[in-house]
Amino acid sequence: MNDLSIVYAVNLIIGAILAGVMSRYWRLEAQSGSLRYWIVAAWTLTAADLMFVLRASYPDAVVRMLPTLMVTAGQLVLLFAAKRTTERPTSTRAALGILVLHGLFLLGVMGMPELADWRSVGNSIVWTALAFRAAWILSRPIRGQRSVMQIPAFVLVCHGVFQALRVALAMRAATSPGDGIGPLIQMMGDLEVSLFMVALFVSVLAAFLEQSNRELRVAIDDVHQLSSMLPLCSWCNNVRNDDGYWQRIETYLTTHRVNVTHGICEDCAATHFVGQPAPKEP
Incomplete structure (x- = not known):
């Protein structure tokens, strides 16, 4: 196993632990419909890491692009989770359209080797747009109240900024192949997986715990009010x-x-x- 596979294996373990903890909390405590989407996103991104670990053994080049599309699918589920958490409508058709367009882009790049350096640019643009969109949705007030999802929104903003930086570096690498910044872009991608998943899903779990505590405090206040009636x-x-x-x-x-x-x-x-x-x- 090479160093890159080891990094993806570590990311896989981290993602599996986070997704497992969130699934356990949902099963025992929350039973929230919106939390279910966050859990699906966590498992989807974990599955993408598994595919990255195993992609060296994929026999076909087309199949090897599936991990990238799996990351896009995970980002789309995150967008769905943000909308469900803020009680906004979701569009499965639009999500499928984005996924199909991204797949066509990857196929086009594979068919034209001279554009291979633009693959990272296209991937990062898609992921940047999805991250900023989810962050904007979570940052909007819910029923005029301050949302408990402000920290996950901030994490998504940081992720969008990180991806935007990757876009700039990838465009420089594509226009100036001799600069030698390709390894830097690859290292940034490897670090991003671990840091982003830990920061995002831990903050999501903390937000749902805070929301549960708020609901519990309201319920206790209601019980006190009812018990004071004679x-x-x-x-x-x-x-x-x-x-x-x-x-x-x-x-x-x-x-x-x-x-x-x-x-x-x-x-x-x-x-x-x-x-x-x-x-x-x-």
Whole structure:
């Protein structure tokens, strides 16, 4: 196994761990429809790493372009995840169109060897556009509230900037083949896979945990509000207890560890003790 295969193998292990952790969290805790798309994206990018590891054994050049298209598919699923998280409509037809156009571009480059250096340029342009689009969607407020997905949006912006830098370097390599920056572009791509997947999917998982905590806090506040409501009879002022039985308010408060003392107000004293001294309060 060469050094490049080792790098892709490490990326594969990292991606599998992240995708597995997210899948476990979704199964045990979240059950969120939008999180399902993030998990699919994680597994898709992990599968792309697996194909990169094995691509040296692919017998056909056309088949060897599948890992690149798998990365594009993963980016498209990320875009779907961003839209579902922000409750925006998705378009499967548009996603398939982008995937087909990218595939045609790769076939065209393979058919014209003199344009082989422009392959990295085209790939990075597609991935840059998808990253910035997903970041823009996540950065938009949801129902007028600040979204918990601001950190994943920032990670996607960084990824878009990184890919834009790769576009610039790849264009320079394509126009000036003698500069020798091809290995630098390859190294940037290898680093990007690990850094991007770790930063993005860890931040996504943290965002969903934060959202779950917010929902839990709201639920606790609702329980406190409901538990503070006292069912009181409008006629006899008896209280309905937790078992559904009506009892005197003094008994109810005593059972809930509230000490009760008795007194008499001025109106009741004037009504019930006319012409005689009112009883003294205990």
